[in-house]
Amino acid sequence: MSNPTNAFILDGPDSASITIIPERSMHAVGATVTFTCSVVANHELDFHWYHDNSTVQGDGQQLIIPGLLLSHTGNYTCSASSGTTNKKGLATTSIVVIGRSRLMRSPLPFPRSTCAVLALSPE
Template sequence: MKMNPWTLSVLLLLAGPLGADPGWQVEYPDSFCVVEGSTATIPCSFTHPAGQRVERVVWCPNHEICHLTTPNVYNSSNVRADSRFQYLGDLVRNCTLKIIKTVKQDAATYHFRFEANGDKYTKKKGVGVTVTDGEDVKVRSSVTDNVVKEGGQVTLTCTSACSFHRLDVHWYRNGHALSETGPALHLSCLTNNNTGNYTCSLDSSGRKTSAPWSLVVVEDEGRHKCDSDRSVTVSVVSVLLAVILLLLAGLVFAKRSAPGPEHEIVYSEVVR
């Protein structure tokens, strides 16, 4: 069967270089869920035969070949500083893509393409990205009761329809942002200062937050406050160390200033 050169070229592009040589690979999840307004990171890695030098990488939506004229969200030869799509990878192994402040229109099937020494490879199966409205974001707690005694601990988890793999999660207490980030918030050695309404959000602006989860920390008469115990312990240890150091310094100084045998003054009695 005779095949014209154009058809053969297209088939080779779809299959990858060298007839889908196993040395050319791209790995990323089959699907990825993102909450609208949030920032998500799609993990990706690629490999190629030894001796190849990658010259260009591209991410594009809804295209199996992702060639030069295909609309793309990232192109290493034409970087757009204002793009919401940030390439966190390199030209060696990492092809991770970050999507900032996702919108509904970002839902697509994304493909990664890399070019090396004149060869090129695009994984035929892309990663399908879905975008949800995020209205089902909730806070779940490791304890059943909202009232916890001083010195106790609780773990709050932010959940939604999307898996939280590589998603940015922001936490708030009484509407004020906390420094902790991530899907789980660990609160240990609780004091009254931890009392408040906790919310989480996948939107860094804090506009789309979960319903509040109220935490009340009550005094436990039979237990000392963790912070007080720690501060007292640190203070006592510091004082003891200071006293020991002063004693050692005094002994060393006294030993050095005491006259030795060669400096002893001999008094002789004068006989008249």
């Protein structure tokens, strides 16, 4: 009689995807955006985040950016890799950060129908 053997096959990462919260492609300056990387795998993975091919600091499967700036516009890539299977899963998404116009209309200090005349007199 032989003893049963259990085999656990490590696989993945496969089918990487990125979810953005709030779920839209345009975000206002000053807002917070959260990226979450979802990957199919049956073991632990190492996650790395990139903004336009430059490394950015994420927290595992999440990348949170508070206080968005116009410079945060671009492509974000999540890389999930396995040292066990030597496989890598990649997903890329992009956002656009929009700002308020610098030319803001300020209210007039007096009604439009009022006329102000400024006269200078010699002293």
